[in-house]
Amino acid sequence: MREISEISSPTFFSVLNKIAPLSGTLGLYIHIPFCKSKCSYCDFYSIIHRKGLLDIFIECLIMEIDLVAENPKYYLPVRSIYFGGGTPSILKPEDIARILQVLRTKFALIEDAEITIEANPESVDNRKLLGLIDAGVNRISIGVQSFQDEELRSLGRIHDGEEARTAIIAAANAGFRNISADLMFAVPNQNIDALIENINIASQLAVNHISLYGLTIEKATPLYEELINGRIGLPDEDSYAEAYSKSVAMLANLGFSRYEVSNFAFPGFECRHNLNYWNYGSYLGFGPSAHSALIKENHGELQVQRFWNMQDFDEYIMRIKAGNPATAATEILSQEKVNLERLQLSLRLAEGYPLAEAAKFQKLADSNRLRNLIHDLECEALVRINENGNLIVTDKGMPIIDEIIASLSALIS
Ligand code: SF4
Known part of the structure; x- marks a missing residue:
């Protein structure tokens, strides 16, 4: 950063x-x-x-x-x-x-x-x-x-x-x-x-x-x-x-x-x-503490840069009045972080997470463990896979979505 x-x-x-x-x-x-x-x-x-x-x-x-x-x-x-x-x-x-x-x-x-x-x-x-x-x-x-x-x-x-x-x-x-x-x-x-x-x-x-x-x-x-x-x-x-x-x-x-x-x-x-936001689109934020993200697809991979403004009203005013940007910091996300965030955001959406995406960057050993984990979650009716191959959190799984995401994240990163 x-x-x-x-x-x-x-x-x-x-x-x-x-x-x-x-x-x-x-x-x-x-x-x-x-x-x-x-x-x-x-x-x-x-x-x-x-x-x-x-x-x-x-x-x-x-x-x-x-x-x-x-x-x-x-x-x-x-x-x-x-x-x-x-x-x-x-x-x-x-x-x-x-x-x-x-x-x-x-x-x-x-x-x-x-x-x-x-x-x-x-x-x-x-x-x-x-x-x-x-x-x-x-x-x-x-x-x-x-x-x-x-x-x-x-x-x-x-x-x-x-x-x-x-x-x-x-x-x-x-x-x-x-x-x-x-x-x-x-x-x-x-x-x-x-x-x-x-x-x-x-x-x-x-x-x-x-x-x-x-x-x-x-x-x-x-x-x-x-x-x-x-x-x-x-x-x-x-x-x-x-x-x-x-x-x-x-x-x-x-x-x-x-x-x-x-x-x-x-x-x-x-x-x-x-x-x-949830579909990983680009946005620009203005005003104190506002966040921005620039996202570009490159040969099937997403490149993501984030930056955000300072979270202090007086400093924001001072910087802008002096003709300077109010940006506090910027980071370019690693591919691993992008993959994780995609998983976390997609699972919160009704369309779910395209499992084909995980297959692109996962090691074989992890993909076997992922398959087993998804099978266990399916048996408990916490997730399902739809006709497009997307992993979807069910109504039963939604109240514990954070736990589901945490267990999947460990195998996707
Ligand atoms: S303090 Fe302001 S920003 Fe915070 S919840 Fe209340 S109305 Fe919303």
Whole structure:
């Protein structure tokens, strides 16, 4: 991994363009690092929004886009733009419109590009939602997490269940036809009935995509403190698996297909931007802590270079204002790491992992062990092989997908 500290544009591009020329398409990610307050489980990079920060941030963000877009190799068809955070819906629609205008000028957006904004329920109203539609945003991902006030309080969220419903209804009324809701399970003291109720409510509210994540408690978060002090408890493995399985069954009944372990959609409403990550596509990220990846196929092998921005707002602003990139470091992935990541990402998807890929780089001894392992997993109905020779994790296997991936990874590397 190469650390980048004090380099300016020409060197910057020579460091970043090890994997070139690019081909294919691009996704663009814009990180908006502001939140109104910090949720008790959150370890994403965000800072509390203060007056005056937004204007300077947007100026610098546009400068960063200008700087990166100078590279003609990035002039590829852009199929998706994603405003993530933080809380991007803190921005005014005029700001989003301005950023999109710059992106349209500098990059080759395809006509029907998917343009998503993450929004928190308390930060949107009718006027803002209409403004976002006018700006060209055509997909909204609403951070509902739960419709139960008690669960929301335990997560440190600042909206309540009613605000979450209102935000979804308002988004639909404003004209959004592609609405996603984030929901959470394995929340302290959540029972399965309440979780199923959350899914039901979302499905009755013009939502056509649901991201369902199990709460993970990271160190250095207030919720972690509560956990180690015994003030909250978490579900055991069996309860976790039961909550996930019942949710998946409920979502399937309602017509939501699971296309990734945590993502469910009506046909045609899968998130194009996230599918690009999971399918190992190229993307460029802008804003503090944003990540980028350039991917090129070379004689059947994938070459991958990643780079990421510094995770410090003040430093980001300082670097960009001085005309320098905000890149913190870059790495070119070894073929072994690429193979492993391909396995890990593919198994999370409904299409699964093409076993023919493993055959290309595996030693014979390992391939025999892999065959035996897959046979054992098949006997337990945790995986299956489809008609295209893809290895697919079953509904039964999904709650323990991390263990399945770990055991397969040991034989694929
Ligand atoms: S709104 Fe999202 S990014 Fe902001 S603190 Fe809460 S979970 Fe983290």
